[in-house]
Amino acid sequence: MSVGAVSRTAFEISTKFDRAPLAYALSGVAAVVYVFITYTLVRGGETARKAALVCCAAELVGVLTVGTWTIVDTSAFPEATVWSGFGWGYLFIPVLLPVTGMLWLRRSRRS
DSSP, rough: HHHHHHHHHHHHHHHHHHHHHHHHHHHHHHHHHHHHHHHHHOOOOOOHHHHHHHHHHHHHHHHHHOOOHHHGGGGGOSSTTTTTTTGGGGTTTHHHHHHHHHHHHHHHHHH
């Protein structure tokens, strides 16, 4: 997911940023969050797990906020984003991914 998010964002920002700067800037933020979550999971340890949990929660809040925003104010997002309609065009993976991550992190703590 991290590689895909970074690649997609790099392409969008370098080729069509002027069409929808807000959408592509938010994609950049999400890519950074995904990379950080991946790093913390690879690093391991309780502090890294907590950091990943906070990032997953922040990502979920972001997906829900931007997903709602894309429905309420379509003019703010002239180009579809990963979060448009809560990830409708991506099989809702953007909203499922942070939820799955938080559940996995909670479960791994008990193990």
